[in-house]
Amino acid sequence: MNTSSPRAESREFDSGQFRRALSQFATGVTVITTRLADGSFRGLTASSFNSVSLNPPLVLWSLGSQANSLPIFSGNSHYVINVLSADQAYLAERFSRRTDNPFGGVEYELSRTGQPILKGASAWFECHNRSRYPEGDHVIFVGEVEHCEFRDQPSLVFHAGRFSSTQSR
Structure with missing residues (x-):
């Protein structure tokens, strides 16, 4: 099966317009967490989370190719995708910044493979790091x-550009 296609036509918009158009799509908010070989934890906020397959159970998320944490998440065998609950916007903000210890004062428990699971999350998915695809x-x-x-x-x-909740009014 050939998965390539001809190049897209030239664009009539700039990256700012593209970003503003994307902001109209509401996304869930996750914090991806992992444990390093030295026992320390790393985490980052990501809204690029989606299901891929039920059998086998696959999910996806993406990370900027220039991100400092790319080698960490590329090299680890496991990570946890924590779907934040409506009252956890502070965690989304905390894990979106570069800090020495974003886990300081954050409640978590360890998964079966020793990955941090954030307490109070709406859902979490412990994942084997199956594959990575550079794209754009x-x-x-x-x-x-x-x-x-x-x-x-x-x-x-x-x-x-703002946090809200899935709670009906």
Whole structure:
């Protein structure tokens, strides 16, 4: 099967317009966490999360190809995708900044493979780092879900540059 296609036509918009148009699509908010060989933890905020397959259970997320954390997540065998609950916007902000210890004062438990799971998350997916695909200015990570849990509660959503909730009014 040939997956390539002819090049796209020239664009009549700039990256700012593209970004503003994308902001109209509401996304869930996740924090991807992992444990390094020295036992320390790393995490980052990502809104590029999606399901891929039920059998096998696959999910994806993406990370900028220039991100400092790319070697960490590319090299580790496992990570956890934490779907933030409506009251966890502070965690999204915290893990979106470069800090020496974003886990300081954050409640978590360890997964079966020793990865940090953020307490209070709406759902979490412990993934084997199955594959990575460079595409454009990002790398797409495909994780095979080994374990997952959820709580029936409103999740955090990002839309038009602001956080909101999936809770109905």
